[in-house]
Amino acid sequence: MAPPRGDESEGPFARLVIENATLVDGTGAPPRGPVSIVIEGDRIVDIRGGGTAGIHGGEEGWGGDTRVIDAGGHYVLPGFVDAHAHLGTPSHAAAGSLTDPEYVFKLWLAHGITTVRDVGAMMGLGWTLEHKARSARGEITAPRMVVHSMFPEAMDSPAEARAWVRSVRKRGADGVKFLGAAPELIEAAMVEAQDLGMKTAYHHAQLSVTRINVLDSARMGLDSMEHWYGLPEAMFDDRRIQDYPLDYNYSNEQHRFGEAGRLWRQAAAPGSERWRATIEELVELDFTIDPTFTIYEASRDVMRARTAEWHADYSMPYIMRAFEPNPKVHGSFFFDWSTADEVAWKRNYRLWMQFVNDYKNAGGRVTVGSDAGFIYKLYGFAYVRELELLQEAGFHPLEVLTSATLNGAELLGMDGDIGSVEIGKKADLVIVRENPVANFKVLYGTGHLRLDPETGELGRTEGIRYVVRDGIVFDKDKLLADVRELVAKEKAAETKP
Numbered sequence: 001m002a003p004p005r006g007d008e009s010e011g012p013f014a015r016l017v018i019e020n021a022t023l024v025d026g027t028g029a030p031p032r033g034p035v036s037i038v039i040e041g042d043r044i045v046d047i048r049g050g051g052t053a054g055i056h057g058g059e060e061g062w063g064g065d066t067r068v069i070d071a072g073g074h075y076v077l078p079g080f081v082d083a084h085a086h087l088g089t090p091s092h093a094a095a096g097s098l099t100d101p102e103y104v105f106k107l108w109l110a111h112g113i114t115t116v117r118d119v120g121a122m123m124g125l126g127w128t129l130e131h132k133a134r135s136a137r138g139e140i141t142a143p144r145m146v147v148h149s150m151f152p153e154a155m156d157s158p159a160e161a162r163a164w165v166r167s168v169r170k171r172g173a174d175g176v177k178f179l180g181a182a183p184e185l186i187e188a189a190m191v192e193a194q195d196l197g198m199k200t201a202y203h204h205a206q207l208s209v210t211r212i213n214v215l216d217s218a219r220m221g222l223d224s225m226e227h228w229y230g231l232p233e234a235m236f237d238d239r240r241i242q243d244y245p246l247d248y249n250y251s252n253e254q255h256r257f258g259e260a261g262r263l264w265r266q267a268a269a270p271g272s273e274r275w276r277a278t279i280e281e282l283v284e285l286d287f288t289i290d291p292t293f294t295i296y297e298a299s300r301d302v303m304r305a306r307t308a309e310w311h312a313d314y315s316m317p318y319i320m321r322a323f324e325p326n327p328k329v330h331g332s333f334f335f336d337w338s339t340a341d342e343v344a345w346k347r348n349y350r351l352w353m354q355f356v357n358d359y360k361n362a363g364g365r366v367t368v369g370s371d372a373g374f375i376y377k378l379y380g381f382a383y384v385r386e387l388e389l390l391q392e393a394g395f396h397p398l399e400v401l402t403s404a405t406l407n408g409a410e411l412l413g414m415d416g417d418i419g420s421v422e423i424g425k426k427a428d429l430v431i432v433r434e435n436p437v438a439n440f441k442v443l444y445g446t447g448h449l450r451l452d453p454e455t456g457e458l459g460r461t462e463g464i465r466y467v468v469r470d471g472i473v474f475d476k477d478k479l480l481a482d483v484r485e486l487v488a489k490e491k492a493a494e495t496k497p
């Protein structure tokens with residue numbers, strides 16, 4: 001269990017004012033400022049200034065017990081939504097320790113993530129829901145949580161599938177995550193979830209993608225597809241099944257991920273009629289694509305992922321061990337990874353990114369999810385990397401930020417409350433010392449390496465200053481100091497005889 005909130009946070013306040021900020025509100029509007037954002041309790045009650053005259057309310061005084069943050073020179077964004085997250089994974093336990101929730105929560109918040117959708121509740125549904133409730137009560141240092149329960153692959157009948165959905169709803173799950181199963185079971189569970197007002201997410205695993213691809217599940221009413229599997233398969237023109245080598249074995253993860261890198265090129269070509277019709281139908285169905293580009297990135301450059309500059313201070317030793325090649329741990333598949341595998345994946349990315357960018361341009365909803373905790377990807381850091389990868393896919397940084405905020409909120413059905421900085425919404429904010437629209441790298445917890453033009457010294461910028469969730473102000477520098485301490489303690493404990 002995560003410990004109670006400590007001195008890394010304050011509030012909520014009767015009245016909190018963030019003055020002199022440049023605002024990027026998440027709706028797609030360009031940066032504007034200076035503005036003053038007035039918050040009472042957990043809600044934004046006023047946004048002043050930022051109009052053509054540039055006047056703002058700082059001089060008039062805010063009243064005695066108002067907490068004021070001077071955000072002069074700072075940018076303010078809506079809190080980020082990580083649409084594909086895991087509050088730990090049991091595979092870390094296999095490598096020495098069960099994931100520490102305090103560590104994960106603080107890394108998320110320190111990177112501006114104020115809401116996470118835990119897809120699968122792998123640490124246990126009851127445990128995950130308990131953390132969700134404690135976070136909602138403001139008792140622990142954590143983002144807001146939305147929890148999807150993992151649909152079991154083996155079920156006897158559609159009636160049993162529907163009963164299972166009712167049972168997890170009763171326990172408090174917000175949604176269901178699918179990996180695959182017989183079509184009649186998926187369909188029954190999907191209908192039941194919709195009847196109960198629950199959300200659905202689906203990673204179309206290759207074991208059942210031949211029977212249900214993305215178009216099939218989207219037509220059943222699925223809310224979001226995770227990653228990308230099932231999308232090329234929905235656009236096969238000259239085959240029904242992926243071109244597996246004849247000695248392929250799905251349980252051998254180097255086979256699985258190596259061949260996945262050769263999948264997009266088997267689908268209909270970009271811009272083809274099939275490609276365009278698929279996009280059109282998915283947009284029409286109000287479907288969400290949650291690509292999680294970042295989690296596959298090691299496949300196109302394993303050395304970069306393995307030696308990322310934050311591992312030294314921020315990666316738990318048991319997590320790093322779980323990432324190392326190991327046939328028994330999911331996602332740790334680089335047994336004998338080759339240049340050819342990486343080149344295939346680089347080409348795979350070009351096609352995949354083009355689809356996602358085309359989908360966005362056609363009006364489709366794209367969200368930002370990280371899937372961190374696997375494949376050398378660390379909580380929080382992987383999220384910022386996902387922002388960079390969406391920009392690489394062709395998104396304008398403001399389009400990226402809308403995906404990270406308002407689109408995520410829409411996917412969760414929470415856009416009335418969160419996802420943009422607007423009067424009446426919850427006070428979920430990221431306050432940054434620099435301009436993240438100009439460079440997402442400033443959002444990394446390690447800051448951004450930059451040569452100071454005046455002193456000629458190489459140094460790190462300081463990035464995010466505060467993160468606000470439900471009017472509670474979290475100090476990023478303290479959050480990260482705590483994380484470094486947790487990692488150092490774990491390392492020291494391991495080196496004890």
Ligand SMILES: [Zn+2]
Binds near residue numbers: 084085086119371
């Ligand atoms: Zn996942």
